[in-house]
Amino acid sequence: MYGLGPLLESLFKKIGVPTFWAEPLRAIIVSVVILAFIMVVVMVLLWLLRRFIAYMQSRLGPNRVGPEGILQPVADATKLLIKEDITPAAADKVMFSVAPVLIFLPAFLVYLVIPFGKGMVAKDFHMGIVFVLAVGGVTSIAIILAGWASNNKYSILGGMRSAAQLIAYEVPMVISLLGVVMLAGTFKMGGIVEAQSGGFWGILPRWFIFYQPIGFLVFFICVLAELGHLPFDLPEGESELVAGYNVEYSGMRFALFYLSEFSNAFAFSAIIVTLFLGGWKPPLAFIPDWYILSPIWFLSKVGVMVLLLMWLRASIVRTRIDQLLALGWKVLLPVALFNFLLTGGLMLV
Amino acid sequence: MxxxxxxxxxxxxxxxxxxxxxxxxxxxxxxxxxxxxxxxxxxxxxxxxxxxxxxxxxxxxxxxxxxxxxxxxxxxxxxxxxxxxxxxxxxxxxxxxxxxxxxxxxxxxxxxxxxxxxxxxxxxxxxxxLPDDWPEGVFPLRKEVPYNYQPPSTTGCEFKFKEPPPGATALPIGPFFPILEEPIQFRLFIEGENVVGADHRGFYVHRGIEKLGESQLTYNQIPFLAERICGICGFTHSVCYCQSVEAAGEIEIPLPAKYIRSFCLEMERVHSHLLWLGLACHILGFDTLFMQFWRIREPIMWMAERVTGNRKNYGMNLVGGTRRNIPEEIREELLRVIDQTETETLELCKTLLNDSAFIARTKEVGILTPEEVRLTGALGPTARASGVDIDVRRDHPYAAYPYLDFEVIVLDGCDVLSRALVRVYETIESLKMMRQILKELPEGPTLVKVEEELPPYREYMSATESPRGEDFHYIMLGENNRPYRWKVRAPSYMNIPSILWMFKPGTTIADAPITIGSIDPCISCTERLEIIDRSTGESKFLSQKEMYEISRRGGRK
Missing domain, CATH: 3.30.460.80 (NADH:ubiquinone oxidoreductase Nqo5 subunit)
Structure with a gap:
């Protein structure tokens, strides 16, 4: 086994850290590494999003701070950090402070189970997928909390929309994943990647997207809703709800919402890649899956997914809440169920 | 007979x-x-x-x-x-x-x-x-009130919004809101996501333009003030004003001037409609098309600068004609821009109208029936999208419109989608008209000399079709080379109240912004009339002095 966790373990053994301290120490180091990684990812995504969407909209986007504007996110972050932090007088003080932390927590925890490369996973739980779904659900609770605690009508409406969205989308999302789980025979993220090795005719890789095209589509749409991206950014809905649940937040706390949004965009792209696009496996079946190259394959696939998300973001009209719920309950849920039955049936045959 | x-x-x-x-x-x-x-x-x-x-x-x-x-x-x-x-x-x-x-x-x-x-x-x-702190019994348009009079502020006249029906809560849209470029307030009464009623308050930004025209300026200065009534469709106001003065004073303007007025009016319509299409996309969260529409609008702004010297506030009109002609040598270039804009508009509109999400968001939203158009007096694309066939350009011909070929676009969807479509087709019609004008523009002087003193107390009313509907000016000539009474009625003045009729049962919060946007509200147009009062605005519970004190303390309690 490679990866950060085992690596640290052997390192600790070598320098003789007592076993009592080894585990917490390891947790702290892993957390710091993940946190640093998230920061870098968010900075890159922020810049990419702004430039990419500007390109789509025939604008220039930020291009002044640093070459091609790559230091813009740094400037933005600095600005957010030194802004005044306002708590509205009518807000529920405790909940108002808890919500931003609570929203960042799942964004952070999801990274624990993502296999970035061959064996490069912080903790490959046996119930990896279930963990991702459970943790992802917390995001919505944090949004509802933020909306409620702000004591602002726009915020509460945003929170309520988020709750409705959560129920409508978690269900088809889970069911669409069942197909993958059935094929792989495991909930483990690493195991699912392993199950996608090999190829058709030695060229095309055996990715689950080819076995589960319907499941992929349903999951992808649900991820859009989960992320609150256009066309499903209803909890924020700028033109209707100003900024929705985070309208009262400013400064550092607002930065946490922002951070978790981008961090989630990356994390869920990574999950899509892991579950459907062969994770860290090379894109063609005949390429040997070397340890060194695996994170590169992984990150470039995630990059493509992220760009796809941004592309969609720039080219779709925001839906209305009733249309969104109708899509979730009346279309995605039956389709996901059908996919589940189809997979089961085919496996029996 | x-x-x-x-x-x-x-x-x-x-x-x-x-x-x-x-x-x-x-x-x-x-x-x-x-x-x-x-x-x-x-x-x-x-x-x-x-x-x-x-x-x-x-x-x-x-x-x-x-x-x-x-x-x-x-x-x-x-x-x-x-x-x-x-x-x-x-x-x-x-x-x-x-x-x-x-x-x-x-x-x-x-x-x-x-x-x-x-x-x-x-x-x-x-x-x-009138603002909240304006005392009762002071009527600014009475002749004894000077144009710069600032009455002492009082309390007790505050505007009261209607109470929401039992079980509903009030959600303010405005006065400052992401989709509103100008301050106006709609107070939606909502039950969950559903809108069950609404109230409106506007007139936050009055500038006392009518009073200024009646008390400070002269006939030939007012066109430039009239142009500043609106930031988008200003030229139509100045044409409308000039026409009513010309008709009241029995002045016949030369034919080239009529053509040039029509050209500028159509140019204004094109840029205004493109701007609106962009904003509609923005309201629906489709920022890419918003930017694209503004991109293709830019050549029209360039054209305005080329023809008149300004991108906005053309400064072309005087009582008696226009100040300059369109030079022969730039006409080729203008025709090219017209062609380019036409192609690009068609292309973008095709993209927009093939988008099923856009259709789903606009179809059967914000319904205004023909009977309601009659009752509210809604105008322009708002009326024409409800199957009410009115267009000042055809019904009350003015400028060069009697000589131009154009179609009045009438659709009967009564919804936001129809209002968008009417604007799309009208843009194309306007581009055609501009092309025709450039080809047929007669030579000759564009301005007639006007007698300094127009005979007082004659009256007339004139109208133009602005991008948003009929723009109506009533004028009574006066002494001292200025009007005795000048009344401006912008189309949004009739259209904005009709929004409250569009909030039919089943409207949701998400529909409200696009419904408000669908009439292309032009708030500065609507609110042109009041003595300037910088202090009040939102300060319902604060006097001017308290406001200053709070600002000086940096907003701390």
Whole structure:
């Protein structure tokens, strides 16, 4: 086994850290590494999003701070950090402070189970997928909390929309994943990647997207809703709800919402890649899956997914809440169920 | 021979009319004050005239009475009628016509605010225009009030919003809101996501333009002020003003000037409609198309600069014609820009209309039925999208429109989608017209010299089709080389109240912004009339002094 966790373990053994301290120490180091990684990812995504969407909209986007504007996110972050932090007088003080932390927590925890490369996973739980779904659900609770605690009508409406969205989308999302789980025979993220090795005719890789095209589509749409991206950014809905649940937040706390949004965009792209696009496996079946190259394959696939998300973001009209719920309950849920039955049936045959 | 509309109107009022003044295409009838409701009913319900606007005039220096004029238009016959009622100053009251003509709601409240003539029996007699701290009993459009008068601020006149129905809560849209470029407030009454009612408050940004025109400026300065009424469709106001002065003063302008006015008006329509299409996309969260529409609008702005010297506020109009011609040598270039804009518009609109999400968001949203158009007096694309076939360019021809070929776009979807489509097709029609004008533009002088003194106390009304609908100006010439009364009625003045009718059962919060946006509200246009008062605005509970103190403390309590 490679990866950060085992690596640290052997390192600790070598320098003789007592076993009592080894585990917490390891947790702290892993957390710091993940946190640093998230920061870098968010900075890159922020810049990419702004430039990419500007390109789509025939604008220039930020291009002044640093070459091609790559230091813009740094400037933005600095600005957010030194802004005044306002708590509205009518807000529920405790909940108002808890919500931003609570929203960042799942964004952070999801990274624990993502296999970035061959064996490069912080903790490959046996119930990896279930963990991702459970943790992802917390995001919505944090949004509802933020909306409620702000004591602002726009915020509460945003929170309520988020709750409705959560129920409508978690269900088809889970069911669409069942197909993958059935094929792989495991909930483990690493195991699912392993199950996608090999190829058709030695060229095309055996990715689950080819076995589960319907499941992929349903999951992808649900991820859009989960992320609150256009066309499903209803909890924020700028033109209707100003900024929705985070309208009262400013400064550092607002930065946490922002951070978790981008961090989630990356994390869920990574999950899509892991579950459907062969994770860290090379894109063609005949390429040997070397340890060194695996994170590169992984990150470039995630990059493509992220760009796809941004592309969609720039080219779709925001839906209305009733249309969104109708899509979730009346279309995605039956389709996901059908996919589940189809997979089961085919496996029996 | 069929009887003319003029004879039909006169027939109805022949017993009551105290004085009749007949001008070409215009009729002024003086009627007794207690006959107002019946007269409105005859015009609106029996003769099916379209209600245009009501104007109050402080005519005490002329005949020691206030005047209240109700304007009606017969669009099929190119005919306009003004019913004039004299109101004595010792009993400044007149029966409200709002119960019969709902569209008169604002106009009557405005007359009450500015002239002090009380509409008796008005269903919603709240203040409309004056700010919260304006004292009762000071009427800014009365002649004795100077244009720069700042009354001491008072309390107790605060505007009161309607209470939401039981079980509902009020959600403010505005005065400052991401989709509103200008301050206006709609207070939605919501149950969950559903809108069950609404209230409106506007008039946060008055600039006292009518008062300025009546007291400070001269005839030939006003076109430049009129142009600044609106940041988008200003030129139509200056054309409308010039036309009414020219008609009242019997000035015939040269043919090239008419063509150039039409050209600039159509140019304005194109850029305004493209701007609106962009904004509509923005409201629906489709920012890419928003940017693209603004990109293709840019050459039109360039063209405006090339033709007039300015991107906006063209400064072309004077009473008596336009200040310059379109030079021969740039016409080729302009034609190229027109072609390019046409191709790009068609391309983008195809993208937009093939988007099923866009259709789903706009179809059957914000319904306004033809009957409601009649009642509210909604105008322009808002009316034409509801199947009401009115267009000033065809019905009351002005400038070069009698010589141009164009189609009036009428759709009957009654919804936001139809309003968008009407604007798309109109853009194309306008580009065609611009092309035709460039090809047919006659040579010659564009301006006639105007006598310095126009004969006073003549009156006339004129209208133009602005991008948002009929723009209506009423003018009464005065002494000292300036009008005695100049009334501006922008199309949004009629369209904004119609928004409240569009919030039908089943509307959700998400529909509200695009419904508000669908009439292309132009708030500066609507609110041109008040003495400037920088202090009040939002400060319902704060005096000016307290406001300053808070600002100095940096917002801390």
């Amino acid at each position: 069929a009887i003319t509309i003029e004879e039909r109107v006169l027939e109805k009022f022949k017993d009551k009319a105290e004085k009749v003044k007949s001008l070409p295409g215009r009729l002024f009838i003086d009627l007794p004050r207690d006959f107002v409701k019946e007269a409105a009913r005859i015009m609106f319900d029996e003769l099916k005239a379209r209600y245009t606007i009501s104007v109050g005039t402080d005519a005490r220096p002329l005949h020691s009475n206030f005047e209240v004029l109700h304007f009606f238009a017969f669009d099929r016959d190119n005919f306009r009628v003004a019913l004039r009622f004299l109101v004595p100053p010792d009993d400044p009251r007149i029966d409200s016509i709002t119960p019969i003509v709902p569209g008169a709601n604002w106009a009557e409240r405005e007359i009450r605010d500015f002239i002090g003539v009380e509409p008796v029996g008005h269903p919603d007699p709240r203040r409309l225009v």
